[in-house]
Amino acid sequence: MEHVVEPEKRVPVVYDVDVCVAGAGVSGVFAAIAAARNGARTVVIDRFGSVGGNIGPGMIVNGQMLPGSPHPDVPFTKTVYPGLFGLAEEFINRYAALGGGLLQPFTKGANFPRGASVASYLLQEMLEESGASILLSTFVADPIKEGNLIRGVFAENKSGRVAVRAKVVIDATGEADVARRAGAPILLPKNEYTALDGHAPTGMGTYYVVGGIAWDRFRAAQKGNEATEDDIAWGTRTIGAALTKAHSYVLPYLRKAVEAGEYEPVAKVLIGGKSVSVHGGGVGQFEGNELGHGQVQVERTEEVNAGDGLHMSALGAAVRAYAFEKVQFFSRYVPGFENAYLITVAPFLGSRGGPCIEGEYTLTMDDCLNGRRFDDVIYLYGEFRALRKTAEAGAPKWVDVPYRVLVPQGVDGLLATGRSASGVPDTLLRNRLAVKVMGEACGIAASMCAVKGVEPRNLEVRELQGALLDAGFYLGDRARLKELSLT
Ligand SMILES: Cc1cc2nc3c(=O)[nH]c(=O)nc-3n(C[C@H](O)[C@H](O)[C@H](O)COP(=O)(O)OP(=O)(O)OC[C@H]3O[C@@H](n4cnc5c(N)ncnc54)[C@H](O)[C@@H]3O)c2cc1C
Incomplete structure (x- = not known):
């Protein structure tokens, strides 16, 4: 391919914040709300004129919004989480109260366009209440880099090129756009992943x-x-x-x-x-x-x-x-x-998948099938297929999702959430209830990094876990919390 050289130019800084979230999709919105509620000056940017990503403008809203979506093969109702908590719980209750569906007696069954309008409206409302700024109709372009350190993003909108400075950037673009443009190591989907998940690769x-x-x-x-x-x-x-x-x-x-x-x-x-x-x-x-x-x-x-x-x-x-x-x-x-x-x-x-960061740890289907425990657990995840298989075998397994799946290799100042986080197959971490919880954990982590002035890879994980427990997260039973020195 031929190339041209882009001339250097002075770019106006439209926001100078603690946390910048690139992508106001399912995970990004929860990350931004969490960061703002935890005291970080936050801005969230999306290429569309409305928020919510796949459950907003994407209009595919109902599947797996609740932990209790029953699956005929799973002999208990909680297929994704041991319970709703935190922002996801708040969201689902407010969503139902606005007629979005899922919780009886509001609506029965799926009505995606109605649900998508409610989701988009409500997520915008929750963002506004949190104090986070919203920059819509704006495409996130290159990261602002100082060596391997990311200190914000360049973006494009009707005004032209704009800059957003931030202490921490969260890549919630779904395809790890910020990490890819920063030159961080990236995992690309492979055909062989179909054997692990029929929706992979990319889906x-x-x-x-x-x-x-x-x-x-x-x-x-x-x-x-x-x-x-x-x-x-x-x-x-x-x-x-x-x-x-x-x-x-x-x-x-x-x-x-x-x-x-x-x-x-x-x-x-x-x-x-x-x-x-x-x-x-x-x-x-x-x-x-x-x-x-x-x-x-x-x-x-x-x-x-x-x-x-x-x-x-x-x-x-x-x-x-x-x-x-x-x-x-x-x-x-x-x-x-x-x-x-x-x-x-x-x-x-x-x-459902796509390119994602190569994190400090990459969660695999094997981890899910074996219900692996990690000391830096930020939430428990019942991946659909793993949970179904292990339930059939008589012992349903939930895996610990480690903080390190959010932390990219090779660059600082950056966290990734949602589909951009590190998983194999590429569709592994996509569950939309799970990406909300992941987003909240990521937002809390980013706000702590910004306030303490530490890079995400150096964040004291026990402190993060303490904050997650305060926010209502489930990290394991009493014995497990003791083992993690969290009681
Ligand atoms: C057809 C389909 C059906 C699905 N069905 C289910 C289901 O039944 N159950 C389930 O659990 N999951 C399902 N999923 C998956 C689920 O919707 C996703 O995994 C989830 O949306 C991931 O959230 P996310 O925040 O990572 O990404 P997204 O929701 O995709 O959000 C990414 C956001 O980033 C924005 N963005 C991207 N790049 C840029 C950029 N450069 N600049 C600015 N903004 C940018 C986008 O506009 C978007 O708002 C389905 C997905 C698809 C496509």
């Missing part, structure tokens, strides 16, 4: 909403028109077993449309010389109304890099076109969908 997806559906008529038309063995064999042959399953309820119509050359259920996009597929399942119903929703997924392959601007541009365009064409197919072929139309596609292609 990109976009959400969309459909209106104008007559669900009663749709259901009536299904009777006597179910997919035949022959339809299923056709689907498995032409679109693959997983997609056939996802489309099973409209398979006869899909077959008709494909055979007529009017619809292609798998789109192809050229990414770095490789043809990558973009696909999706059917359209599901919202309770009791004429709305439906669906997700477009991108093939899980290491060729796709969520940290590559050109990949994201090509795939972002492809998923939007795919959502439109899917609704067109439904409206032309599927009874009950004659008047259906695409209401909205979430404004970005989200990821």
Whole structure:
């Protein structure tokens, strides 16, 4: 690739703070609220005009928001945490009170657009109450570096290039943008991770909403028109077993449309010389109304890099076109969908994994399966698959998440939270309740570093753990706390 040299220029400092959080997504917002509530002058920056990341503008809000999301394979209800606490608990109670759902009797089941609006509104309110500043519609660019020390970030918005000075930067961009641009060691997703988690590597997806559906008529038309063995064999042959399953309820119509050359259920996009597929399942119903929703997924392959601007541009365009064409197919072929139309596609292609920092420690699936204990534990995590497997074997396992997964190798002045933290497979730490808790722990750690004037890697972990316990965190039973000298 050819290069040009960017001329040196004087950049105005728009904020000079203790803690700067890059990315106001699920984890970043909790980090910013925690840092501000703990006395740090804090600013949080996001490229979008609203906060919440994947549960805000991304609109994919309900899954795993609560610890008690029951899974049929897990013989107890607490699949993610031994209980709600801290900011996550406050958030979920206020979210439910605003009609966001999940806690009865407010709503039943998933209604993603309603939940996303509530989440975005509430997170902004909680940020404002905490005293944190919010800088929206601003893209975080390079870190401000003094050798290996990060002391803020450059960002771009309508004003041009701006600078934010900070004692500690938290990288909550999801793809470790700040760490990558700082030249810190980075872990990239690998194809072999699929064996550990079917959503890896990267696991990109976009959400969309459909209106104008007559669900009663749709259901009536299904009777006597179910997919035949022959339809299923056709689907498995032409679109693959997983997609056939996802489309099973409209398979006869899909077959008709494909055979007529009017619809292609798998789109192809050229990414770095490789043809990558973009696909999706059917359209599901919202309770009791004429709305439906669906997700477009991108093939899980290491060729796709969520940290590559050109990949994201090509795939972002492809998923939007795919959502439109899917609704067109439904409206032309599927009874009950004659008047259906695409209401909205979430404004970005989200990821479940992607590049992350190589931390002072990298948490692995093996750690989760073995329920490993770490002396620098900041919270306990029941990773979905590990918890399910170990529960099936009769002894459900929760792993200690060590503080070191937040601390990047090679650079100071930086912590990473959420998907940017250090885990293998890349999707390991993604759980959205867990990233809220991680964000809170990270924000508390950053505020302590800023106030004490210590670098994150030198933070006294027992002091951090003490602050986490004060904030209601669960770090283990009484015996364990004694072992850690925390009682
Ligand atoms: C399709 C899909 C379905 C999912 N389903 C589930 C589920 O059912 N259960 C579950 O637990 N998890 C699920 N997840 C995963 C979960 O949503 C994520 O793991 C979670 O959002 C991670 O939080 P985060 O804060 O790390 O990242 P995000 O929520 O992605 O937030 C990152 C934020 O950083 C901002 N940002 C990024 N780069 C920059 C930059 N350079 N400058 C400024 N701002 C920037 C973004 O705008 C965004 O607001 C799903 C994810 C996807 C994509």
